[in-house]
Amino acid sequence: MPVKVYERILRLFEAEGINTIFGIPDPNFVHMFHLAEERGWNVVAPHHEESAGFMAEAVSRMTGKAAVCIGTLGPGVANLAGAMMCAKVENSPVIFLGGQRARITEQRVRRGRIQFVKQSGLFEPSVKYTASIEYADQTDEVIREGLRKALTGTPGPVYIEYPAHVIQEELDVPDPEPLPPERYRLVGQTAGPDRIAEAVAAIAAARQPILLAGHGVHTARAGEQVRALADAMACPVIQTSGGTSYIPGLEDRTFPYGFSPSAVDAVVKSDLCLAIGTELGEPVHYGRGRHWLENEAGRTWILVEQDPEAIGVNRPVDVPLVGDLRAIVPQLVAALADSPRTPSPELDGWIRQDAARLAELAGTAPSGMSPVHPARLIVEATKAFPPDGIMVRDGGATTIFGWTYSQAKPHDVMWNQNFGHLGTGLPYAIGASVAEGRRRPVMLITGDSSFQFQIAELETAARLGLPLVCVVGVDYAWGLEVGVYKRTFGQGSRETGVHWSKDTRLDKVAEGFGCHGEYVERDEDIAPAIKRAYSSGKPGVVHVAVDPKANSEEMPSYAEFRTWYAEGMQ
Structure with a gap:
């Protein structure tokens, strides 16, 4: 026909x-x-x-x-x-x-x-x-x-x-x-039974296994299967910088690589790493530098990878499992069913250590400042994050503060980690909400520079009636680049092309697009403003004035972040 x-x-x-x-x-x-x-x-x-x-x-x-x-x-x-x-x-x-x-x-x-x-x-x-x-x-x-x-x-x-x-x-x-x-195409490719048996034997022999979970676990929507695997392995989950969505049921024993002492200690002491949904790229030091150096000779590597040409490129792999992780993970879970593992005695300690770290960060983030300290912005905004929400990140300095100070453990996190393209946050938030039927609340935490790339899409969000709140840290500058000027030329140097008018009011821009707008200058007003924005029935923009000096000079874990660029950025 x-x-x-x-x-x-x-x-x-x-x-x-x-x-x-x-x-x-x-x-x-x-x-x-x-x-x-x-x-x-x-x-x-x-x-x-x-x-x-x-x-x-x-x-x-x-x-x-x-x-x-x-x-x-x-x-x-x-x-x-x-x-x-x-x-x-x-x-x-x-x-x-x-x-x-x-x-x-x-x-x-x-x-x-x-x-x-x-x-x-x-x-x-x-x-x-x-x-x-x-x-x-x-x-x-x-x-x-x-x-x-x-x-x-x-x-x-x-x-x-x-x-x-x-x-x-x-x-x-x-x-x-x-x-x-x-x-007409290969779907659900599994690994061979010989390789599965080899992986299971290695896991059974390990004393301190870890599961390294990357971006692909989230984008494959494989959280439930990976949770079953983590339970079968009785091990901690280490997040790559791209794999920062928390799997339901594994929140307490999931630690961000490089930013959590629990993650670092678990990596250093591990004698087996099962890597899944990750390219083992620069942010995890290719699985062979920095935190991986200690005990390298005594660590077995299992890699679940869909592309056979990627095996062994960034580091040697002992047991490659080539195929779709959505098919391979159930294979591993079934094969491990008859050999239950006892959790490492150190796992409870790592869980307590990481919980204490988050509590300490919440308590020590500078407060009482006006404009707001960016660390306090992250603490207050993420405390107000809805439990069933979708978290979207964007921006330079704002995202770096977010890695360290976030108090939320969202099950869906979205940001442009590998390419680092600014301005993706608002479109990502809209697309994610459309994909979820416009039901779940979405929170975008971003800086003012990145937010303005695609700011016209506020009208799209308003037209679609999305349950979206954009929390924008505003320092009226390219904050990350201001820091570069200071580190390069010293305090008091001329900072060319990085500042703009302090008359900019993003809450008023939001209102012009038919959204709800809030302007905040004090810590204690952040959470109430977010709640009012969600209650308004419109997409909301919370303009939070942040301290520009802190935003450019006090970025936490910045030294760790710089180790991602170990090559070609000297």
């Missing part, structure tokens, strides 16, 4: 469980948007295509599936470029669709063409796959290959283009129902 190309594209995505699309409507694809809404999709039009890409990435992280965004030819697709790069570095399977003029235009030997540039070659280095639907009957194979590339091995983005005349062509399909994923 004949169907339009745009309808077939939607049906192919529906077979993968995708039901959300982001983009700014354009004549090239308004028919697709219209039909998607008719079919019950979430169709979200932000104010910038880069935001659309970030929102789609957030949906992917919250669903464990590929996500879709779209840009019109020329400038619209150009605006997707930053989001493509982020998705590549963050290992997010986002399908970027791009319109293009008819191929006759591309092949002309002429100049001065409107809204035209050859797009695919520009984006090829930033994605795993580029392709074009040149003919209607290519639709299935191109879209499926895009999904296959995005979701196989290390996940990542793809770019699929269609010339303007193709999207509304008709094609004949013998079966209107597309193939399910398992019919």
Whole structure:
């Protein structure tokens, strides 16, 4: 039966469980948007295509599936470029669709063409796959290959283009129902029983095993399975900087690598590390430097990794388990069922030590200042974080304070850890809320610099009625860069290009976009302002004036953070 190309594209995505699309409507694809809404999709039009890409990435992280965004030819697709790069570095399977003029235009030997540039070659280095639907009957194979590339091995983005005349062509399909994923790509790859047996034997022999949990545990939505594995191993969970979502039931024995003395002690004393959902990159010193140096010779490494080409690249691995962690973890849990472990006698001590650390930080964060000390901002805001909420981070100095002083243990945390792209916070928050059906409260903690990148999306949040509160630490400067000037040239040096008007009022900007606004200058007013914002029934912005000197000079754990850049940043 004949169907339009745009309808077939939607049906192919529906077979993968995708039901959300982001983009700014354009004549090239308004028919697709219209039909998607008719079919019950979430169709979200932000104010910038880069935001659309970030929102789609957030949906992917919250669903464990590929996500879709779209840009019109020329400038619209150009605006997707930053989001493509982020998705590549963050290992997010986002399908970027791009319109293009008819191929006759591309092949002309002429100049001065409107809204035209050859797009695919520009984006090829930033994605795993580029392709074009040149003919209607290519639709299935191109879209499926895009999904296959995005979701196989290390996940990542793809770019699929269609010339303007193709999207509304008709094609004949013998079966209107597309193939399910398992019919055309590898799904749920397990590890071989010999490797599972080898891993189980190593775990059984270990005295001080640890589970190193990374970003992939959250984006695969594998928390429940990983909790069962941690229980079977009776061990602490060490978070990478990208894997900061807490798994329900494991909150007390989950410690952030490098920022918790309990994590450092557990790493140093470990004789086995099972790493899962992590590339073992710079923030964990490749699993072979800094805290890992002690007892390196006596430590066994098990790595669960979807991409076989990643095995042994950053460090030697004793037992590689290649496949989908959502399939391999249940294998390990089942194999460990007959050999229960006794928790390390030091585990309770690490739990008490970490709890005491958090309590001490809450008690010692400087208080009574106006403007507010940024450490106190983090303490008060995270104490007010809703237990069932989604936490989103953005910013430089604000995020560094957050690593140390956060009092919350959210089950869903989102931030742009690997690429470090500022301005992702507000789009991530919107995308995460859309993915969760706009039900769970979302808190974005960010700095004023990063918040202003995509501030127009406050209108999108208001239009969608999202339960979102943005807590913004405002020092009227690029706080992290102010600190760089001071460390480079000394106190009192001229700080070029890092300050702006102190008349800026982000709470008033929020009100102009139809959101709830709060202005705060004192510690004790932070939590009440957050509560009022959630109660308002609108997205809220809490403008918290923070002390600029503390924000640039007193960043906690900064020396630890700098060890991530051990190479090429001297």
